[in-house]
Each structure stands twice: as structure tokens, then as C-alpha cells.
Amino acid sequence: MKLKMILLSIFVAGSTLFATDFISYEKLSSQLKDANKKAGTYATTEDVKKALNSKDWLVADVRTMEEWSAAHIKGAVRIGRQAPEKGLALHALDMDDKFIKPNLIIVCNSAARASIEAETIRKMGFKTVKIYDLYSWIDECNPVVTKYTVKQDKGGTGLKFGNFYAEHCKDKK
Template identity: 60%
Template sequence: MKIKIMISALLLAMTSLTASEFIGYKGLTKELKAEAKKNGTFATAADVKEALKSKDWLVADVRTMEEWAGAHIPGSVRIGRQAPEKALALHVLDENNKFIKPNIIIVCNTASRAAIEAMSIKKLGFENVKIYGIEYWIDDCNPVETGYSSKSNKHGTKNKFGAFLAEHCYKK
């Protein structure tokens, strides 16, 4: 009986030690975004605008379909987070699986999910991977598009609302 108690105590102690090393979502994303700002991989609105014009950059949004439909950067593509490598292949590779867009800016609401996604996307072979939060785009009064329509958001069919600015951009 004493051996069981000692083993249980030892396991509990070991679990406590490893649990203290766990970094939660907020801590991890805060750390990753700070690192991106420090090393220059946190994109600016100017970076996004240049990437949208460039033939070797892709602006890819990892937000949900509902978030994308609510507002997205015109010219960006939605790849989601479930299987981004499959969606990316459609936009960045030619028929011989060679990169035609070796650079990417990953977008989400606040750049938190983008920071996490950037870790795995870097391993796919992209030359430059930057992160960006659409909130910065909106706050800087850049236009966003919506996919909502009068047909219960059927991917923007029928009455698309088109590009719009945040309300604060219209105030004088």
C-alpha cells in the first residue's frame, strides 16, 4: 500500500512539474506576436497592399467562413485553418508543384491565430511568412468586402454589399 502511495505522489509531482511548463493560448500568441514584431514578420497595412499587387506574394486568411463572409481584405484568399496546406497549394503552386508565390501574409482577426498558423506554414517551404490582423486594416480605414447577401450568406451570391469602411472612417 505504501508503494502505491509513493508512486502516486511521484506521478503527481512529475505531472505538476510538466504542467507548469504549459503555455496557454493567450500566452503563446502574445509571445509569437511580440517575436514577429521584433523580427519584422508582423506585416503592416503597407506590406499587405504591396503583397496584393505583387505576383509572388499571397495574402491568405485563416479565419472561419463566417468571419470571412463578415469582412475580408479585397484580393485576399480564404484558406481556413483545418487543412491550409491543401488550400494553399491551389494558390501558390504551378502544375509542376513549383512555387509561383513563395511569400505569404497570413491574416486573422488579431494576428493571434495567424501567428500559430505561421509556425506550420513556414515548414511548407515559403521564403517569407508574415502575420497580420484584419483589425489593423479596418482601423486604418482600408476597405473590406463582405460575402453576406439576402440569401442567408450563400457565399456572397445575389446582393453582395461590396467594399465598405469602418464607421469611424466616415466621421469628420
């Protein structure tokens, strides 16, 4: 019994040593977002607009299908977070795995997931990888599109599905 208690104590003490190295999701994503801002790899809304119209840039969204369906930037592609390399291969590479879009802006709601995904994606060989938050896009009165339809969303606005703006932007239109 004493041996079990000693082993248990050693195990608990040893595991707390490793626990001090753990960084929470919030802390990690905050550190990475700050690092992107300092490095100049936190995209601006103007950067996103230019990328949407550029041949060598891809705007890729790493949010869930439900988030994407609710609102996304027209012209962006959804690559998801579970297997972004597969989505990127579809949109950024040719049949010989050569880059056709070597520059990338990764989008999510607050740039938290985007900042984490950017760490991995940068190692995949992209020339430039920036992050961006959808909240800025919306708050700056840019339209988002939705995949919901009148049949699916009975509380919708009749047949006026397509571009939507934040409520505070209606006064500016």
C-alpha cells in the first residue's frame, strides 16, 4: 500500500512538471495573433479585397461548415480546420502539385484558429501566409454571403438572400 502511494505521489509530482509547459488555447492564439501583427502578417481588409481579385492569392476560411454557411466572404474558399492541406491542394496547387496560388490569407471569426493554422500552413511552402478575422470584414461594412435558403430559413427576408451587411451599416447605405 505504501509503495502504491509513493508511486502515485511520484506520478502526480512528475505530471505537474509537464503541466507547467501547457499553454491554453486562448493564450496560444493570443500570442500568435500578436506575433502576426508584429510580423506584418495580420492582413487588413484592403489586403483581403486585393487578394480576392488577384491571380496568385487565395483567401481560405478555416471555420466549420455551419459558420461558413451562416456568413462568409464572397470569393473565399472553405478549407476547414480538420484537413486544411486537402482543401489547399484543391485550390492552390495544379495537377503536378505546383503552386498556382502561392500566397494565402487564412480567415476565421476572430483570427484565433487562423493564427494557429497559419503556423502549420507556413511550413507547407506558401510564399506568404497572412491571417484575418471575419469580424473586421463585417464591422467595416463589407458584405457577407450565406448559404441558407428561403426554404431552410423560414425567418429569412423573402427572396433577398445573398449579400448581407451588419446592422450598423444600414445607416451608411
